[in-house]
Amino acid sequence: MKNKVVKVLALGLLLLPGITKAQNNNVINIETRTITAKIAPTMWGVFFEDINMGADGGIYAELVKNRSFEFFRPLMGWTVSGEKVKEGDLLILNRTPVHTANPRFLRATVRNTVAGEAGLRNEGFRGIGIKQGLRYDFSVYYRQQQPGIRLHVQLLNANGKVIGDTILTPSQQDTAWHKEAVSFHATETEAKASLQLWLEGNGTIDLDMISLFPEDTWKRRPGGMRADMIQQLADMKPGFIRFPGGCIVEGFDLSQRYQWKKTIGPVEERQLIINRWNFEFAHRPTPDYFQTFGLGFFEYFQLAEDIGAEPLPILNCGMACQFNSAELVPLDELDPYIQDALDLIEFANGDTTSTWGKVRAHMGHPAPFQLKLLGIGNENWGPQYVERLQRFTKAIRERYPDIRLVNSSGTDPEGERFDYLNKALRDMHADIIDEHYYRPPQWFLQNARRYDNYPRNGSKVFAGEYAAQSDKTVSIHNKNNWLTALSEAAFMTGLERNAAVVNMASYAPLFAHADGWQWTPDLIWVDNLRSYGTPNYYVQQLFSLNKGTAVVPVHMHNDVIAGLDSLYATAALDEKSHELIIKLVNVSDKEQGYTVQLDAKPAVRARLTVLQHDDVNTVNSFEQPGRVSPKEMEMSIPGKRFPLQLAPRSLSVLRVRL
Numbered sequence: 001m002k003n004k005v006v007k008v009l010a011l012g013l014l015l016l017p018g019i020t021k022a023q024n025n026n027v028i029n030i031e032t033r034t035i036t037a038k039i040a041p042t043m044w045g046v047f048f049e050d051i052n053m054g055a056d057g058g059i060y061a062e063l064v065k066n067r068s069f070e071f072f073r074p075l076m077g078w079t080v081s082g083e084k085v086k087e088g089d090l091l092i093l094n095r096t097p098v099h100t101a102n103p104r105f106l107r108a109t110v111r112n113t114v115a116g117e118a119g120l121r122n123e124g125f126r127g128i129g130i131k132q133g134l135r136y137d138f139s140v141y142y143r144q145q146q147p148g149i150r151l152h153v154q155l156l157n158a159n160g161k162v163i164g165d166t167i168l169t170p171s172q173q174d175t176a177w178h179k180e181a182v183s184f185h186a187t188e189t190e191a192k193a194s195l196q197l198w199l200e201g202n203g204t205i206d207l208d209m210i211s212l213f214p215e216d217t218w219k220r221r222p223g224g225m226r227a228d229m230i231q232q233l234a235d236m237k238p239g240f241i242r243f244p245g246g247c248i249v250e251g252f253d254l255s256q257r258y259q260w261k262k263t264i265g266p267v268e269e270r271q272l273i274i275n276r277w278n279f280e281f282a283h284r285p286t287p288d289y290f291q292t293f294g295l296g297f298f299e300y301f302q303l304a305e306d307i308g309a310e311p312l313p314i315l316n317c318g319m320a321c322q323f324n325s326a327e328l329v330p331l332d333e334l335d336p337y338i339q340d341a342l343d344l345i346e347f348a349n350g351d352t353t354s355t356w357g358k359v360r361a362h363m364g365h366p367a368p369f370q371l372k373l374l375g376i377g378n379e380n381w382g383p384q385y386v387e388r389l390q391r392f393t394k395a396i397r398e399r400y401p402d403i404r405l406v407n408s409s410g411t412d413p414e415g416e417r418f419d420y421l422n423k424a425l426r427d428m429h430a431d432i433i434d435e436h437y438y439r440p441p442q443w444f445l446q447n448a449r450r451y452d453n454y455p456r457n458g459s460k461v462f463a464g465e466y467a468a469q470s471d472k473t474v475s476i477h478n479k480n481n482w483l484t485a486l487s488e489a490a491f492m493t494g495l496e497r498n499a500a501v502v503n504m505a506s507y508a509p510l511f512a513h514a515d516g517w518q519w520t521p522d523l524i525w526v527d528n529l530r531s532y533g534t535p536n537y538y539v540q541q542l543f544s545l546n547k548g549t550a551v552v553p554v555h556m557h558n559d560v561i562a563g564l565d566s567l568y569a570t571a572a573l574d575e576k577s578h579e580l581i582i583k584l585v586n587v588s589d590k591e592q593g594y595t596v597q598l599d600a601k602p603a604v605r606a607r608l609t610v611l612q613h614d615d616v617n618t619v620n621s622f623e624q625p626g627r628v629s630p631k632e633m634e635m636s637i638p639g640k641r642f643p644l645q646l647a648p649r650s651l652s653v654l655r656v657r658l
């Protein structure tokens with residue numbers, strides 16, 4: 001976090017005892033000696049889905065689109081180049097019977113060609129982001145039919161200028177498939193580059209899995225993830241990461257559901273499928289959106305481990321998306337789905353002698369991934385869901401009683417569907433119920449008390465997807481403006497206050513590519529080279545980095561602070577560092593003055609972080625990523641009772657050592 005640290009002299013700019021400007025007589029009482037709930041370490045997490053080019057073209061750092069010619073149109077993303085390419089020189093062959101997962105490949109024939117005469121160009125994912133001086137790793141699978149061709153690899157900038165090139169001369173002459181790689185450096189930075197491949201020489205060659213990765217992937221893993229995007233997640237220190245979605249779990253129909261077993265093992269054997277967001281919205285068509293699964297369940301588990309987050313996979317429960325085909329697996333055919341869930345637990349946690357633990361070890365991770373949470377179904381609803389869920393739950397609880405299951409409460413936080421499921425799931429003693437709310441900012445402000453009266457015993461809540469909408473849900477005019485973020489902050493004080501009930505929460509969706517999104521608002525926006533956090537991101541980050549371990553009561557006029565005077569507040573202790581963490585959200589357009597009354601003596605020095613903007617329509621952007629971003633300052637606290645000024649439209653986090 002690039003916070004600006006401002007030393008605030010004496011009693012601070014925002015904390016001015018005795019100053020009466022905007023000071024009212026309201027006293028905020030905080031009882032630091034009374035713990036009302038423990039805060040789950042999983043409290044604030046992230047929700048990842050391959051939507052908005054979140055995986056392919058997003059965190060998966062592959063730069064070649066349709067590298068294996070498996071899109072519906074085999075040459076989608078590719079353009080044939082050079083005047084010496086004749087009819088029949090480039091053929092797409094299909095070997096389904098011997099290679100069902102990746103059946104197609106390209107057969108190229110050329111006759112005495114040099115660079116510029118015969119080849120193919122790949123456009124990348126809305127262009128290819130290239131950085132000057134960085135190493136790029138090109139690789140390809142090839143098979144020689146008639147040896148004599150070498151591959152001339154070039155990076156071209158948007159004007160067609162060569163900004164990096166190399167030659168790959170196949171070293172194997174036989175007719176078996178071989179993988180070969182070559183690396184080279186780029187001479188220029190370009191956001192919209194393309195990859196040009198010239199076939200030089202004389203002969204016939206088969207090509208597949210034509211791939212290009214930058215060297216600067218996350219943790220420098222070959223074939224890995226885009227580091228700047230993952231860093232944004234790591235900077236939030238999320239308590240969990242939910243994957244792979246979202247509706248993508250359900251699929252348009254069952255054939256398009258997410259099947260984790262097809263996403264592990266050698267990358268060239270992972271069978272791609274169309275991304276359901278490819279055609280979901282007529283107003284945002286993305287015909288070239290596929291899931292290649294270079295990023296699969298092994299990589300998600302590894303990512304969770306890397307960023308210190310609990311993995312939370314969500315599995316299909318035998319139902320396709322009920323907004324789409326709503327296909328159901330008959331109950332007497334549900335066993336393979338349940339087996340997938342049991343196998344996944346073994347894949348994550350089983351020892352290396354178990355069937356699936358062995359697969360994990362073979363992929364390079366003999367140690368278990370320590371899976372503790374598992375979701376069954378995404379946004380499914382109705383009795384059809386309950387009867388399927390009951391079978392999953394029975395089988396998983398019998399075999400793995402320590403795994404906590406996350407269940408869906410449907411698409412909305414109220415209404416008939418919700419009421420039915422909420423009751424049914426609680427009757428089933430569900431471990432965790434996943435609630436979703438895409439609602440206007442006003443809803444978030446009005447619902448800060450939503451969980452105050454939820455039963456303290458029994459099922460816990462996972463606020464699994466939420467985002468304030470500045471326009472109608474799924475409208476392309478939705479903005480990640482300060483009003484949406486501020487209202488989420490206000491609402492989140494209610495989540496923290498009710499940590500006895502709410503164990504987990506995540507904003508959704510997480511990522512969006514500026515040139516390839518389907519859904520807005522989103523937490524983090526990227527293009528081919530840059531990424532920035534929205535105001536909503538900084539709200540999530542501030543709550544997560546200042547989570548605390550236990551909730552303590554905060555009252556004004558003997559009531560919780562949830563909207564009175566446009567103020568929302570919560571307080572937590574960090575029992576390890578002996579700090580009191582107070583979060584205050586002033587949604588009014590006026591500076592507000594309060595008196596804080598503690599029951600314990602605070603240290604003189606405290607740290608205040610403020611996220612603020614006067615204009616609720618303000619957004620961050622690639623050009624101005626820090627317009628709304630946290631400012632951190634040191635301040636002095638005179639004693640147990642002190643005045644507090646809250647800037648208009650602000651989220652303030654005060655950390656005081658006790």
Ligand code: AHR
Nearest residue numbers: 245246247248379508509
């Ligand atoms: O976050 C976008 C979508 O919203 C998710 O895929 C789905 O679960 C919800 O409807």
